Amino acid sequence: MKKLMTIALALALTIGLFLPAMAQEAPLKVAAIETAYGAEIWQEVAAGFTAKTGIKVELVTDKNLEDVITSQMKAGDYPDVVMLATGRKAALTETLIKENLLEDLTDVLSMKVLGEEVLVKDKIAGGFTESSLTNPYGDGKTYLAPMFYSPCGLFYNAGLFAEKGWELPATWDDMWALGDKAKAEGIALFAYPTAGYFDAFFYALLFEVGGPEFFEKATRYAEGIWDTPEAQQAFDIVGKLATYTEASVPSNANNDNYLKNQQLILDNKALFMPNGTWVVGEMADAPRADGFQWGFMALPAVTEGGDRYSYTWFEQLWVPAEAQNKEAAKQFVSYVYSDEAASIFFEKGGAVQPIVGLAETLEGDNKMFFSIYDTGAKAALGNFAATEPVEGVNFADTVFGTVNSLVSGDKTRDQWVEAIKVDSDKLREALK
């Protein structure tokens, strides 16, 4: 009898141990990259979501998020929502795109924003859910939700221009003339942090030389596209720019030393660098020349009066196809576009989302940066289309990475173009 009692008690205790776990709803697993905007924004947004829905959020933030979640994902333990942009070195998001492992979020667009009466698609600013960055397969379906954005363009020291009485170049011809003038004073025309920063630059340039239609064809590797006069013009500009680049730039153009290249602008050793608005925060503590003041402009036009473009770089939020808690995940995606979440993102971290009307409320440096599209520049959006993985072909390295060799003179412009054509042909066959 006593034995029976013991067994019964032990059983009761064991069941009791598992009961709370069974009764509770599965928590929503959110993984977000910690960038210059900080991790606090995510903690508060997660708390806001829990307050609205009662669903607990299990949050992971890390500066190298890929290192944390990749192995978990390979073991089958997927987060429900992931905030991780394309274009990062580890290319985890690209890998999942190539492997068809993202959940279709098109239906979220016609959901109501959590806690509001507005549809998600009416809150997201125009154009953002139509580019290849959100619709990677070009089939009209949205797989990635657009998050924090930043206009990219050329950054310079406005103080230096005022001091020397130089005018900002409006066309590339003006740019070269300015380059010669600056050279006489021992200042290089151009510097870049790493060759990877040429992505935003090159995309905007493709828009300038040929317009949106040409960009679409080029980024989908259309046959013969790189032999067109438009493409050749873009190659000429980059090739010529390489000769105007500060000679030490390739030495430091890697993840550990790129700040030295950015420092060239602060020290008045180079005039322009391609970058995004985050550079202001990144270089906040760096020493600088007297009278330094950040200036920001779109790329110069290719012809007098031609269109000038500024690339819009934005991060993406997505739901893995293997996520366990998809319903809650989609609710969460709708919640990040609420006024409540947007104000947390902006006020705690300075992150700006592509939400209708948000840019008008900005002040200071941010106002100057984000108003670039109101002052004549057009927005360039998109990237090279996703393909099936192709062994040994990394198109970003071929197109952007080679710029280092153009500057150091190890490769000629024609060798560069030839390599682009070869890889482009391979990728066209693998296009999704």
Add this chain to the structure above:
Amino acid sequence: MDRHKGRGWFIFWCSAPAFLLFIIFMVIPTFNIFRMSLYKWGGFSARRTFIGLGNFRTLFEDMKFLQAFQNTVLLIVVVSVITITLALGYAAILSRIKFKGQNFFRIVFYIPNILSIVIISAVFSAVYDSHNGLLNGILALFKGEGAQPVYWLGNQNIIIYSLAGAMIWQAIGYYMVMYMASMAAIPESLYESAGLEGAGKLTQFFQITLPLIWNNLRTTLTFFIISSINMSFMFVKVMTDGGPDGSTEVFLSYMYKQAYTNSTYGYGMAIGVVIFIFSFALSGIVNLVTRRETLEV
């Protein structure tokens, strides 16, 4: 008979755990690498296509891989030859010649070996810096102010040697200590009698020291091959990340990029297989070529 059998079981049970771990953590993964190199696979999804030796065919037409191959071989040769020469020289001096501060130098030479690669890379990034670097500073003394600096980490003809420099600096101490250990085992009497016969220090080194530590030297050659392949990855990862424009890509950094960032996991594994076979074959050849009759004292 029974006792003998008992001993057999004892040995079996003692070695079983280690053997099991070896199978699980070495043999099975290696086998898997070979197997996965035959697939086209991105690394995540269940979509795997068997393509036979397709990955290897692509590999031998991939110029970037050939460049990585070239760089690795160059590093193995340059780093091994220079490190062996310097380490042997320092070891001979420190163990054969008596002078003040001997222990101090032993420690100084060994320190780079206990520093983390990240620190060494940071130190050398500073030394090689084009504007404020130590090397360019010294060169400026001879070339005069305002002369063009040398771009140690930007000039694609130099950069691989800049990497080799850092690797040699890191490795010398370790091998020096190994050579010193076997030099200490050579009896003093040999040198004494050689001295009486009129052999100079250099003759003593080539006729006595070198032949007697030959076996040790051979072992370190294998170490050199393996560690050059491994170490170069770490240095490249921190100092240049394969750049500028792939000019410092080595075996493992290229494998890593293909397997993880280019979503071609199977292709990355094919590179792994080539590295595996290459390092085995090279070690085997080096071992064969350097085989001599063992001299014992």
